[in-house]
Amino acid sequence: MITIVLTYRNRDIGILKNCLDSLLNQTDRCFEVILIDYGSVALYKNELEKLLGNYKFIKLVRCETEQQLWCKSRAINIALKRCVTPFVFVGDVDMIYSPDFISTLNILKNNLKVVYFQVGFLSQTESKINKAFVDYHINFKSNKEATGMALFTTDILKSINGYDEFYNGWGGEDTDVHIRLRNAGYTVYFYDDTILMLHQWHPKSYRNKNSLTPFHNLLEKINHEYLKFTNSNNKIKANVNFPWGSYNKSDYDDLNNIETTYSLTNKEAEFKAFVNHILLTEKDKVIKIEIKPHKEFKSIKQNTKKVLGQKTISFLEMDTINNLLLEYIITNLRDKAYQFQYNSKNQTIHLIIKL
Missing domain, CATH: 3.90.550.10 (Spore Coat Polysaccharide Biosynthesis Protein SpsA; Chain A)
Structure with a gap:
């Protein structure tokens, strides 16, 4: 058979x-x-x-x-x-x-x-x-x-x-x-x-x-x-750190029950701090992440400071954040239920994930 x-x-x-x-x-x-x-x-x-x-x-x-x-x-x-x-x-x-x-x-x-x-x-x-x-x-x-x-x-x-x-x-x-x-x-x-x-x-x-x-x-x-x-590397076994072939519909139903919402900007320090403090460490909860460009992103003020050699805020392009978030999911959270949207026109990212 x-x-x-x-x-x-x-x-x-x-x-x-x-x-x-x-x-x-x-x-x-x-x-x-x-x-x-x-x-x-x-x-x-x-x-x-x-x-x-x-x-x-x-x-x-x-x-x-x-x-x-x-x-x-x-x-x-x-x-x-x-x-x-x-x-x-x-x-x-x-x-x-x-x-x-x-x-x-x-x-x-x-x-x-x-x-x-x-x-x-x-x-x-x-x-x-x-x-x-x-x-x-x-x-x-x-x-x-x-x-x-x-x-x-x-x-x-x-x-x-x-x-x-x-x-x-x-x-x-x-x-x-x-x-x-x-x-x-x-x-x-x-x-x-x-x-x-x-x-x-x-x-x-x-x-x-x-x-x-x-x-x-x-x-x-x-x-x-x-x-x-x-x-x-003569690799034989895959998925050694994750349950493979897993799918639990109830986890996806749980995505409707958001417990905490985080509103972030594309400040590099803010984004990286969130990933390491929340996304990769929280357990057993459903969170929603909303990311939008910071009000100073590509502003005249920041551009002028940059030209004058003054200290400026370090930002990540929204395309970069999109790629990084997806890489974090693939590498660290790929067995989790999630929903991901990136509106490149409006420059907004929404992620709901059950950690």
Whole structure:
């Protein structure tokens, strides 16, 4: 028995339907699917629930994380913690799977191997056509560097604490887990004998500049450098200082019960004092943080003092504070329930977090 893990947030419902239809039409039906909806907004959430009424073999887990950074690792781990089958396949919702996909996985499964798969990419035109799997024209194929679609022994993946939840945003988590399994002595095998899955074309999802959802403009670069240390340090276990794959809905319900509100400015000393005195030390309470530019930020008075070489107040740009706060959460508080908004137009940050 194999569990297929799919992660989802605000994706085209038509693309997801094509994916689920291909699983519905498997020649071997001995599998289950856990789909983690990691924070879709109401529109997509409602569409998803309507669609899944047609697929009784899918277990939906909804996470109220729409005002958090996207964390595919945590979404996968939430499913992994619920997985009781001997093997687990981590896939994507934008794939169309061959009818013989599950039967081939059953042939390939091996307790000493991780198997990841070559993917055929469809063009935009080809992706819009509904046809038999073998009739699709493949535009190009992935190589060994694309590590996302992989079959694991469940116990082995759990033994290394699953995927590393440091990775927020996009990139690195799938290669990281393969490196750590190799470090633990397991064989990681690239299967390219035949194409078992096709990637449906879709436009890249770019964040609107006026969006209030959390965004850190350097996360992909940080993830890339973090991955280098996983490789050079022969790391095996991830998430050693945090509970991994945890999600408690009651913690998110508690975010409605704010106990203390802190109003801060972008004075560097004030912000750093707050982080070290409150954010990283308070326990068992729900707090709200509001941050706005100080009235003297970029004032004529401060600029004049600076020109004259006089002592001035040290400020942080609001973009910098946004990035620093998100980094503190990823590094120190990533298992906590939180809601984060940054209005770059009005230069205001709001964070509610259960410490």
